[in-house]
Every structure is written in structure tokens, then in C-alpha cells.
Amino acid sequence: MEWLANLVESPRFYILLRSAILLAIGLPVLHLLASGGRRLAKARTSDQAAMLVGKGIFYTGVLLLIIMIMQNLGFKLTAILGAAGIIGVALSFASQTSLSNIISGIFLIWERPFAVGDVIDVNGTVGMVLSIDLLSVKMRTLDNRFLRVPNETIIKSQVITITRFPIRRLDLDIGVAYKEDVDRVMKLLVEIADANPYSLDEPRPLIIFKNFGNSAIEIMLGVWFSKTDLLNLRNSIMCEIKKRFDAEGIEIAFPHVSLYTGSATQPFPVRVVEGNAATPAETASESS
């Protein structure tokens, strides 16, 4: 019991006790504060911003708690802070990419160009956003692969948020033979779009005479649809166009080359040579 009495009388015991109490009270309070901040931020902003606020509160609190405990234990903070400064500079040089990603992540969360669940196109790779973290954005590609894109890459690249707006337009390039009546073809295309249940009747389908192509008259049909109906619309309208064109006798053009001899109206001249023309076999034997 004497050792216990000595321990209680020792000033170091009280210092340790105070530090333990600080830690025991500080950590749960920080958890509570972080969780409250997260809830408050979630009600007003996005999930990502709420996560950032929660982590910010917790780690700042932990830093303050460590400083308080070290001060309580009698460490000289000026020396520690000086050393921390030097270590910080060294670390920042060593972790430039990570820091850049973290800062990019903060900008992404702040700017909110997309949210979890959106389908985005980053440098030609399309996928659904699974999470937006401090270092990277995690995605699931359309063929079910996991993709991690560093935040810095996202900030530097052109990103298309495909599902941002409630409706989209599907542009179909259709080539028909030059012999076809263009007005009739355009009218048919609008009829096909109007009859398709996935095509929105408003905004109206867009139809553009695009070009006199090499092998076809090129027409663009732009059909508006709800952002969730892309595959249904694409499959159904393509089939309908083919069936309807077949039924109406409209030729869908394919790439071909026409040879002319200087005039479109003249037939290609063919000259038949009569007499002792050498056969290819004879010509070959003579040359050898």
C-alpha cells in the first residue's frame, strides 16, 4: 500500500491522470461533434461535403487534443512545432501528388459537378460514380469493372455528367440512297419517332438534312428521351426505322463507288479486240 500512497502523492500521477481524463472525455466529445456536424451538413449540402465536414471537425479536434495533452505532460511546444514545421515541409515535398489530389477532392466536393449515382464520362471512359473521396473518385464502368480516377485527373479533364439533366437527345445518322424522296423520308422518320413510346413528344424530334455524302444523302434524326430510357429507345427506334424503310421500299445506302468516264450519262466504254490476241498463259510463257 505504501507504493500506492507514494504514487498518489507524486505530482506525475496527477499529470498522467489529467491527460487520461482529457483523452477519455475529448475523444467521445469529438465523435459527437463530428457526427453532429456531418448531420447538419448533410441536411444542407451533399453526402460528400458532410463527410468532409465530419472528418474536418474530428481531425482538427484530435490535433488540438494532442497539443493539450502534450502541454499537460510538460513538452515544450515551440520546439515540437518547429520540428513539425520542418517535417511538414519534407512531407509536403514527398506527398505532392496526394496533396494535389486532396485539394482537387475538396474542389470537387465544393463544386459538385456530379454526385454519387451519376453516370459520367471521364476521358472517354463511362461509368457510374460509386463514391467521391478525398483522393479519388471510384466508379463502376458499364461492363462492371471498378475504376479509380485520381481527383487531380478529374479536375484537369473534361468530364461529362451524362445523367445530370432529366432528358437527353439521341442523335441517329441515317443515310438513304440518292434516288429517294427526301421529304418523304424525313416525314417518315418523324412519324417513327412520334410512334415510339420512349421518344418524348416534347421537345419535338429534330430532323436535319446533314450532307450530300459520298454514298448517301445523310439525314440526322435527334430524338429526346428520359435519361433512363437510352437502351430501350436506341434498340426500338433502330428496329422500327429498318422495318418501316423496308416496308416503304426506302433504300438505306451503304458505301459504294461509281466509276464514270467523264460523263455521268455515258456508259462505260468496252472495246472487244478481235484476231490473234495472246492469252494470259501465252503472255506469261513468252515473258519467262
Next chain:
Amino acid sequence: MWEATTINPGATRHWQVGPCKLWVRRLPDEWQTYVERDPDSPHVEVWAVDDPGPGEATWTRFAAVRDDHQVEVRPQLPERPVIVRPETSFLFPGGSDLTFYVSIPLHLGIFTGPGGERSLGEVPTVILSNSFFGEPTTGQLGFALKTTARRDPADLRQQPHLAACPVHVRNPTGVTMAFERLCLYTRHLAIYKGSNRLWTSLAEVTYRGPTEPQQLKYPDRTGPEAGEVEPWIPPREPAPQGRLQRQLSAFKSFIT
């Protein structure tokens, strides 16, 4: 007409509401449903007759509670808004008020269990095209109605799969309003049984000027032209009172 009916194991019951034909079959451990649409028979109204239904068709199957043999088919309004045009676009002078009437194709909700507590889903009597109301970035997806809004309820088609919706529009401002399209939030409308047709509750819209949002109200009653009616199906979602819609006034149309 729409009462609950009992289907014993092995039996199939058939409903037809306008162009929509519905079969419900009871097997020992499951319910099966099948739907067909016949646009050439919009007036037909057949209720709960025994009919084995098409044999080769692919039926939708639901697990069933063993002692549950009761089925109820109830009309419902589409969950998405419906978008309708007037017969012709016209201008609404300031200080005027008008009532339009719109025919809304119903959905059929299939319910089983005591009090219809278990849903086997709902089927639209008519497949409507998708449409959109408002700006491409912020607007509202809905169904396009093939029929137009009418000034006289007698001009509406009287068919068993359609409910008549009165829309009362007021323009107390001094500004003329152009009316081209109308977007009806059907999920806030109730269904009433009239003497010879189904009615929905009244939709009221007050125009407040080209830059101000319109005020929308969905009172718990239908229009006086419906005559004696009996409240029947409540709205899917109660309407927020005094709702304002700002974004649509720029489109020379209004939303209710």
C-alpha cells in the same frame, strides 16, 4: 362494379376496362396476371367474368398467401403528371377565368387480401407516350395525352377507362396569358364516382403574371358540373397547399 371478388384455386377472372383486358388467375400458391390492350374496343366494359384467358401468353407471377382468394381492381390516376394541349392555342385576357376539362386514362390497381392490403401492381389502360414540360435542364417528365383539353365537358369522350378532370384557371392580373400546354399533377387528384362517369377532383390555378409563379390548389371536391358524386379513391399524395410553380410561366403554359 368494382367490388372485390373471390377467385378459387384454378379459376381465372377477366376484366375489361375500355381497351385494357386484364386476367387474374389463382393457383394454389400464387397469383398470376396478364394484360392485353385492344385499341379497337375503347367502349367495352366487362366486369369480373370467368374466362380462362390466353393459354400461350407469359403471365406475371406473384407469390400468394394461402388463404387469400379475394381480388379487387381499383382505378388509379397515373403517378407521373399528364401533359395536355388545348384544342387550339389561345390568349387568356386579364381578369378572366375559365374551366377546362381533360380526359385522363386510368391505371388499374390490382389488390388482394382483406381490404385490398396487398398490391399486385398496376397496369395502365392505355400506353401513353413520354413527354416533357419545362426547360430541358429543370423541367418535368410526364405522359402526353392524345386528347385535348375541352371547354365543354360534353365534348369529352365518355369511356370506362377515362376520368374527367375539371381545371379552373383564373387570371386576375391585367396581363394577357398565352395558353399552349397544361401539365396536370395527377398524383394530387382524387377520383369520384359520378352518375355516368368517373371524375377527378378539381385543379385550380391562378395566374400571377409572366414573371411570378402560378398558385396551384387541389381542393377536396370536384366541379359542380359533375353533379352528384361520391368520393372514392383518395390522391396518391396530398397536395402542398398554395403550391407555386415559377419556372413554367416563361413557357407560355401553365402547370397544375
